[in-house]
Amino acid sequence: MSKDKNAKIKAPQPVRGTQDMLGDFADRFGHVVDAFDRVRRLYGFKRVEVPVIEPTAVFARSLGETTDVVSKEMYSFEDRGGESITLRPEFTAGIARAYITNGWQQFAPLKVATHGPLFRYERPQKGRYRQFHQLDAEIIGSDSPLADAELLIFADQLLKELGVAEGVTLTLNTLGDADSREAWRAALVEHFMGHRASLSEDSLERLDKNPLRILDSKDAQDRPVADSAPDIDAYLTSEAQDFFGAVTAGLDAAGVAWERNARLVRGLDYYRHTAFEFVTDRLGAQGTVLGGGRYDGLIETLGGPPTPAVGWAAGIERLAMLLDDDAIDNRLDAVLAVEDDGQLARAMRTLADLRAAGFAAEIVATGSPRKRFDKAAKIPAHALVSVGTRDGAAHINVRGDGERAKEVETIVRGVDND
Template identity: 75%
Template sequence: MNTTPQAIRGTQDIFGADAEAFAHVVETFERVRKLYRFRRVEMPVFEKTAVFSRSLGETTDVVSKEMYSFEDRGGESLTLRPEFTAGIARAYLTDGWKQFAPLKVATHGPLFRYERPQKGRYRQFHQIDAEVIGAAEPMADVELLVMADQLLKELGIADGVTLQLNTLGDGESREAWRAALVEYFSAHRDSLSEDSQDRLERNPLRILDSKDPRDKPFTADAPKIDDYLSAEAQDFFGAVTSGLDAAGVAWTRAEALVRGLDYYRHTAFEFVTDRLGAQGTVLGGGRYDGLMVALGGPETPAVGWAAGIERLAMLVADAGQTAEAPLTAMLAVEDDAALGFALKTLTALRHQGIDAEIIATGSPRKRFDKAVKSNAKAIVSFVVKDGAPVANLRAGETTPARLAVEQVLVTVQP
């Protein structure tokens, strides 16, 4: 009987090619966020439960069904973070970050939600996240979208990914649209799905993106946000779309793309693909100008996005972007008396940015043969000649990698 503990259902161990794809996503994100001058932040893995219940809404599925909450020894309710935005907003209000407004921040790390595991979705998962806080101008939305577009291109996964864009209007526009939706859907209440009947009271906008076929006949003819947009809201959305056009970022209008929580305003967006099964969102976000008020702070404009690292890594792997690079230099110690010189050489190579490995165990006569099987670009053999250790560069065709190794060998003395 195997008594070895098994992994928790819905979690994963990441290794090999999967881990390389994961790391590639993070490294590319870090490089791109520096290009856009987003400041790195690190957030707590758990927060007071109120941070998420107040920001996400007590009646949302995340709060009511998916959060991992617990009481600590002092009796305080804490929650493993299900997303980044609420914690960043809390820090903005409590840690004095307001002095840096408009503040551009980015982070990545693990998040936790209790949900049915499926392809690319886990109960412990990882996200990259970028936020602009304190900027009311549509150019903040444009910059975030251009940044996201560049990230996907540099990851090599932009083909087949579409930016879907919508506006939710300003507060006045959204309330007028919401009232019209309630009136319209109330007339069809008995024909709606159970979920949509429930949403009619809490989040009527969410009915618009229902996947239930019972709702489809009614969502198609539902009131459109464009009929309720104020002049200011129209100008805002126009500035976002014209900014994207100027930056060369392709987009399509998606009128069914909504955010159910009341603090969302103006821009809502998703980058979607058909290469991940039913769950096609690669990266998504929007403007959440009302969130700070929900957390007890002053009116503060903000916009942000997040993307699942596992999902991006799957696309990266499918696109063949992370094939492990061949080893540059393999050092074969064919005489144990030359080990010290070999270790000195190994250190020098790595300090010069050349990846290298060493074979110094097992039968000395077989070490070179093992080195050949590594398919390294350069193989260095270490032997003792006339009582002194000697390094011999033994490789095939001349390559830049071999030349780089050769230059280092010239500088290393026994």
């Protein structure tokens, strides 16, 4: 059966849970990334790049075989050589793998930052996509509580630079050192075992594999049991108490506000000491905009030497959604309307000089000369520059107010006087 050559081809649709960006949101996205790059330089964090694909074992070991990310959400497949590879669901494991395989131990303590796309198969929701993007900052090779404090101060400054700190709260907890955590874990298991009949099916499964996760269960059935569970404070060693005290003292000295959340946990055994989240109620139920913690045992889990480390990640889309409507000035610095084709060369020279001086500029030089000014006037800009002829001589007029328009006029008049 032959195909109808006149049949309309159906346009392909995007993969569910992905997004295209153009215009305002793309500008918001870029604004977040630009602010992150600016602030991370202030704190001495080097840019690092790691592959989008990694051996599946990198994430299975680091995130835990029993976690939802590994068991339900990772995009894993066999390549043509038969190796199981995975699209990265987070940055930390790949950076830890790179730290081991590239011998970056020589640079410890290593402060690195990156941003880019990540992939998880989950139910798309507000600010959450199957291909999403994160900012990431890590300090590897430092066991000092000052490293934890510096990362939190970095994050706090970033949120303030973006203008989204209002209504965002830093919540903080300690998971203690290895001895503290083990004693607390044993007490939690005893508590939950005594209330097995009251736990949800998911939490019964967690009880055998990852009991700390029961503490942050969202199932209403679990909340009475979780809320009555013992806090870690009774099991903290003096060393762990001192560590947490040094972190909070650093935050207080830097003027970073924080609140204690004794129920904030990280389920995997390699997490130690500080755990934190910056949370807001402006994004619905999923209110975390930035989170992280100390993971002193991760690199050892991946086959490297015992290495202390701490880091955080933040969703770029979520931060972009929090930006105020007037956070970004999308206007060009100047738009040039060429009202006389005989002045095109002069206009092009003016355009080149503006751009060389760091001014964002466009030119309208096509279509009817009489309509170019009106067309240019519709383009948002600080200054509207008309280039034409008056009384047989070249004439340039600059319209606009504000400091940026005055700077544009200075460049334009300089060209006009050449």
